[in-house]
Amino acid sequence: MLKYGVALLLAVSPPSGDTSRVSDSSAEVNEEHDEWIVYFDEETQQAVATRAGESITFDLSELDDAGLEALAELGIPVSEARSWEGELCRAACWGAAAAGCAWVGTACAAGTVVTIGGFALPCVWATVAACGASGAGASVCSDWCTSTYG
Amino acid sequence: MSNASSNIGRLLVAIVGICGFGLLMALRDSVSGTLQRSAVAALAFALGAACLMWLLKPRSAKSGP
Numbered sequence: 046m047l048k049y050g051v052a053l054l055l056a057v058s059p060p061s062g063d064t065s066r067v068s069d070s071s072a073e074v075n076e077e078h079d080e081w082i083v084y085f086d087e088e089t090q091q092a093v094a095t096r097a098g099e100s101i102t103f104d105l106s107e108l109d110d111a112g113l114e115a116l117a118e119l120g121i122p123v124s125e126a127r128s129w130e131g132e133l134c135r136a137a138c139w140g141a142a143a144a145g146c147a148w149v150g151t152a153c154a155a156g157t158v159v160t161i162g163g164f165a166l167p168c169v170w171a172t173v174a175a176c177g178a179s180g181a182g183a184s185v186c187s188d189w190c191t192s193t194y195g
Numbered sequence: 196m197s198n199a200s201s202n203i204g205r206l207l208v209a210i211v212g213i214c215g216f217g218l219l220m221a222l223r224d225s226v227s228g229t230l231q232r233s234a235v236a237a238l239a240f241a242l243g244a245a246c247l248m249w250l251l252k253p254r255s256a257k258s259g260p
Contacts, residue, residue, distance in 0.1 A: 111227050146244060173244045180240025184223065184233040 127195060134190030142183030146176035205250060212246025215239070 082095055094101045094116070153159065153168035160166070166174075219239035223232050 114227070142240070146240060150244065150248065169245075169248050172248055173241050176244035177237040177241035181233040181237035183240075184236035185229060188229055188232060 131190050131194035134194055135187045138183045138186035138190060141186075142179040145179040146172075149175040149179075208246050208249055212243055212250070215246070216243040 092102070150172045153172050157168045158165045159168055159171045161171075216239050219235055219242065223235040223239065226232050226235055
C-alpha cells in the first residue's frame with residue numbers, strides 16, 4: 046500500500062512512457078524541465094524525482110519526517126495519506142494517555158503526599174509528572190502508529 | 196484577594212493552559228525525532244495538568260465581612 050502520495054508538479058508523461066518503471070533512474074532523468082517530476086512504483090515503493098538533469102531515487106515507505114522535509118525544501122510537495130487503522134491507533138494512544146492522566150488526577154487527593162521509594166512527593170506534582178509521562182508515551186505510541194499503519 | 200481579581204487569575208491560568216497545550220502540540224508536529232517529539236508532548240501534558248489542577252484546587256470560603 047502506498048503510504049505517501051507524491052504530487053506531480055508537471056503533468057507530463059515520463060520519458061520512458063511507463064510510469065511504473067523506475068529501476069533505471071538515469072534513463073529517466075528529466076533534461077528539459079526546470080520543475081520536478083516524480084515517478085513512483087507502488088510495488089517496490091521506489092520513486093524517482095527528476096529535474097533538469099538531476100535525479101533522486103528514494104523509497105517512499107522508508108521516508109521519515111526529515112526526508113519529507115528535505116523533499117519539501119526541494120520544492121517537491123509530499124502529502125501524507127493517512128489510513129483509518131492509523132487514525133484509530135493514534136486515537137487509542139492519545140485517549141489512553143488522557144484517561145491515565147485523568148485517573149491519576151482523580152485518584153490523588155489534593156493536599157496529600159505520595160511516597161515513592163521513600164521519596165515523599167506532593168500529589169499535585171505526582172499528577173503533573175504522571176500526565177507528562179503519559180503524554181510522552183502517547184507521542185511515542187502515536188509515531189509508532191504512523192510508521193506502522195500510515 | 197478579591198473575587199474579581201481571583202476570577203481574572205483563574206481566567207489567565209485557563210488561557211495559558213489551553214493555549215500552551217495547543218501551541219506545544221502544534222510544535223510537536225513540526226519537531227523531528229521521536230525523543231524530541233515525546234519531550235514536547237510531555238511538556239504539553241504536564242502544563243495542561245498543572246493548569247487544570249490549579250483551576251480545580253479547592254479554595255476555602257472566606258468567612259466574615
